[in-house]
Amino acid sequence: MKKYLPRLAVAAAALLSMGAAQSAVITFDGLSPSPLATNMPLLGDGDEFYQSGYFFAPFSNQPGALAGDLVGAIVDGADVANTCFSVACPTNNSTHFYTALNDGVLYMGSNSGAPFMLQGLSASFVGAAGDVFPSTTLILRAQGSKVGGGSLTASINLPGPVGGAFSFANYSFNPTFANTPMTAIFFFGLACNSGGSCSAFSSDKGQFALDNISVVPEPSEWLMLGLGLLAVGAVVRRRNAA
Numbered sequence: 001m002k003k004y005l006p007r008l009a010v011a012a013a014a015l016l017s018m019g020a021a022q023s024a025v026i027t028f029d030g031l032s033p034s035p036l037a038t039n040m041p042l043l044g045d046g047d048e049f050y051q052s053g054y055f056f057a058p059f060s061n062q063p064g065a066l067a068g069d070l071v072g073a074i075v076d077g078a079d080v081a082n083t084c085f086s087v088a089c090p091t092n093n094s095t096h097f098y099t100a101l102n103d104g105v106l107y108m109g110s111n112s113g114a115p116f117m118l119q120g121l122s123a124s125f126v127g128a129a130g131d132v133f134p135s136t137t138l139i140l141r142a143q144g145s146k147v148g149g150g151s152l153t154a155s156i157n158l159p160g161p162v163g164g165a166f167s168f169a170n171y172s173f174n175p176t177f178a179n180t181p182m183t184a185i186f187f188f189g190l191a192c193n194s195g196g197s198c199s200a201f202s203s204d205k206g207q208f209a210l211d212n213i214s215v216v217p218e219p220s221e222w223l224m225l226g227l228g229l230l231a232v233g234a235v236v237r238r239r240n241a242a
Contacts, residue, residue, distance in 0.1 A: 123210055
């Protein structure tokens with residue numbers, strides 16, 4: 001009966017891969033040119049690119065926005081001076097990262113349409129060259145579309161420069177947000193002034209950088225995976241007994 005074991009092992013591996021397909025840390029490294037983003041690393045309204053089973057579609061929320069309007073870029077952190085396009089990007093990341101420009105919004109979802117949960121990310125403010133920045137430069141907002149309808153938001157206060165430079169920091173979302181299955185997530189910024197007033201889509205200064213976006217499948221996908229593996233184990237036990 002041992003001849004059945006390799007086949008069962010293959011089935012178990014397939015079940016594991018089903019779960020892993022939706023669990024990922026998005027790093028923005030090794031991106032291939034996308035047919036829907038032909039000017040990468042520059043990204044315009046209506047462009048789209050992909051990594052690790054997820055799609056990313058930056059867009060403009062401005063009235064009268066036109067297809068191709070600059071809303072983002074993939075920046076090479078090892079060459080910030082030449083790839084950050086005349087803005088003040090974070091300087092403590094030597095890998096690639098996503099940068100939202102000109103109040104751009106970043107929309108993400110699973111290629112399969114399966115729900116997922118957003119656990120955390122690395123983020124930094126991206127300043128306009130020559131500006132004077134308040135202590136809280138931007139409120140980064142993640143707005144999730146919940147399974148079954150409705151939305152849920154979480155906010156991160158991004159600090160100003162230290163020693164004249166912006167830096168990435170790691171952030172985890174609160175348990176309510178992080179454990180709620182979403183069908184889509186929208187990232188956008190509320191730029192703050194020296195008086196502490198923050199607003200979105202009004203100044204072209206709602207700019208931010210993202211990296212290491214951590215997402216996991218919703219619990220029901222893991223439950224299905226677990227049930228499948230239990231079934232495989234039961235078959236193996238029956239075969240061994242026989």
